[in-house]
Amino acid sequence: MTRLSRPHGPTNDLLRADMISDAVEYQEGRRDAGVLFLCDHASNALPAEYGSLGLPPAELERHIAFDIGAADVTRALARRFNAPALLTRYSRLLIDPNRGADDPTLVMRLSDGAVIPGNRHADAAEIARRVEQYWRPYRNAAAALVADMTTAADRPAAIVSLHSFTPVWRGNQRPWQIGLLWDSDPRLAGELLRELQRDPELRVGDNEPYDGALVGDTMYQLGTRQGHAHVLIEVRQDLIDTPAGAEAWAGKLTQPLANALANDKIASIEFFESRAGTGRRPTLQTRDVSTPGRIA
Numbered sequence: 001m002t003r004l005s006r007p008h009g010p011t012n013d014l015l016r017a018d019m020i021s022d023a024v025e026y027q028e029g030r031r032d033a034g035v036l037f038l039c040d041h042a043s044n045a046l047p048a049e050y051g052s053l054g055l056p057p058a059e060l061e062r063h064i065a066f067d068i069g070a071a072d073v074t075r076a077l078a079r080r081f082n083a084p085a086l087l088t089r090y091s092r093l094l095i096d097p098n099r100g101a102d103d104p105t106l107v108m109r110l111s112d113g114a115v116i117p118g119n120r121h122a123d124a125a126e127i128a129r130r131v132e133q134y135w136r137p138y139r140n141a142a143a144a145l146v147a148d149m150t151t152a153a154d155r156p157a158a159i160v161s162l163h164s165f166t167p168v169w170r171g172n173q174r175p176w177q178i179g180l181l182w183d184s185d186p187r188l189a190g191e192l193l194r195e196l197q198r199d200p201e202l203r204v205g206d207n208e209p210y211d212g213a214l215v216g217d218t219m220y221q222l223g224t225r226q227g228h229a230h231v232l233i234e235v236r237q238d239l240i241d242t243p244a245g246a247e248a249w250a251g252k253l254t255q256p257l258a259n260a261l262a263n264d265k266i267a268s269i270e271f272f273e274s275r276a277g278t279g280r281r282p283t284l285q286t287r288d289v290s291t292p293g294r295i296a
Contacts, residue, residue: 021137033083054117055103069240076250100216179205181212184272195256227269
């Protein structure tokens with residue numbers, strides 16, 4: 001596996017240490033770009049010592065192992081914005097970078113009907129080892145890079161995380177081509193939703209196909225807790241499962257995202273109380289996004 005080159009420009013020791021971890025892929029970009037792109041579920045690879053976790057190859061090509069197409073969209077968007085990107089190098093089946101360190105689904109033993117033999121007997125010590133080797137380097141690098149970019153640009157960096165979702169879930173066809181996930185901070189999600197809805201051919205999920213409020217996930221740690229504007233973008237997998245499809249969707253997203261990021265409200269630190277665990281699931285259509293924290 002190719003090791004990562006050290007990033008240039010202003011940085012700190014924590015960032016340098018984690019950027020050269022085999023758990024993290026770093027794509028270079030301008031530190032003053034104003035936006036960091038992340039891909040939590042970029043790869044279906046596994047460290048050699050874990051083999052295939054006891055799974056046949058076909059299972060590692062499924063959505064249970066990674067977010068199909070999301071890595072290509074992430075890299076393409078980062079290039080278009082000349083912005084940095086961080087991507088994970090190993091499968092979510094090894095450990096899920098988008099879960100809190102104490103989340104019971106951090107290491108899955110069963111995923112969408114597939115038993116994961118290599119995780120069946122993972123005890124607390126083994127999970128802790130995976131956290132230190134494969135989960136924490138990604139989280140630490142992301143946090144350090146957000147801080148470094150904020151200093152370089154003299155304004156808070158926004159965070160955009162790319163994921164993908166299956167066209168069908170439990171027998172139900174999902175109607176959206178793209179979804180925007182958010183917790184309680186509507187700034188970036190609201191602006192981006194308005195921009196995407198200018199295209200009459202797009203059906204955009206508002207906190208669909210999942211809810212964006214999850215304690216301990218990447219956006220919670222980097223966005224909600226730190227006050228940075230953020231959004232998690234989900235693109236339907238069948239639209240980006242080829243390089244050409246991923247590039248096309250990066251193109252579709254570029255101008256709407258650029259317009260959304262240009263809004264002054266993005267360039268500030270604002271704190272919104274998380275609604276995770278409350279059972280509330282507002283949509284941007286029912287929220288007055290011009291007045292932070294206020295429900296219309």
